[in-house]
Structure formats: C-alpha cells, structure tokens
Amino acid sequence: MNINWTSDLSVGDHSIDDDHKELFALIDELDSADMSHDYINSILDRLKAYTRGHFSREEEYMKNAGFPGLEEHLKQHENFIEWLETIRSTYARFPQSPFIIGDSVNSYLQRWLRQHILEEDMKYRDYIVGQESHGSEQGG
Ligand code: FEO
Secondary structure, three states: OOOOOOOHHHOHHHHHHHHHHHHHHHHHHHHHOOOHHHHHHHHHHHHHEEEEEEEHHHHHHHHHHHOHHHHHHHHHHHHHHHHHHHHHHHHOOOOOOOHHHHHHHHHHHHHHHHHHHHHHHHHHHHHHHHHHHHHHHHOO
C-alpha cells in the first residue's frame, strides 16, 4: 500500500505540512520494510524521534496562536507517544516476532495519522483561519 500525504490534509502552514509529509513517508517505509530486525528498529526509532519533534513544533504553533483546544490536543499527542512506545518496547523485547509490526500496526498508524490531522489538527487550522478573517474584517 502506498501511504501519501494529500492536499486535503493541509493545515495551512508549510512547515507543519512538511512534518506531516515526513511522517507519512516514515510510515510508508515501515509498511514496505523487509522485516529485518535492525531495519524495523531503526524506523521505529526515527518515527518516535520525528513524532516528538513534530508534536513539540505543533504545540508551540498552537500556543502562539492562542488556540483554546491546546490541552485536549496535548492529550491526543501523549496518548499516541505512549502507544508508539508500547509498540517499540514490545518489539524490542520480542525481536524474533516481526509479525508484531504487521498489518495491524501499519494500518493503525496510517489511520491514526490521517484521522488525527483531519479531526484534531484541523481544529487549530480552523481557529487560526477564523482569527485571521476576523482580524482582517476589523483591520480592513
Ligand atoms: Fe500534527 Fe497534532 O499532530
């Protein structure tokens, strides 16, 4: 399966969109992994590091915009990091079982990322767009 970022996922900020594209690329790589232990480990490590980086950039962006749903969004990010950490540590403990990184993990990752962007990230996009149009109405 090919996992791509599509323009309907744009949150209106290039650097955040670029982060999301990179996350899709990593998940795509995991999807096509040849199941060698080191390879899977390295992708999971990169996925975790990149996700943490993205989340903190995005959280800063929401904070700067004064987005009121920040706390709720932070919880979503924390839950995902916890889930990913569980997968990583389970895989580290049972490296002889590459099936752990099987279809269910891949489809969860794909679904989660797409849904999170569409349902959660879009909330701050809508808020920021609303603020901007409100500001331009007032400021002319
Ligand atoms: Fe782009 Fe809230 O993750």
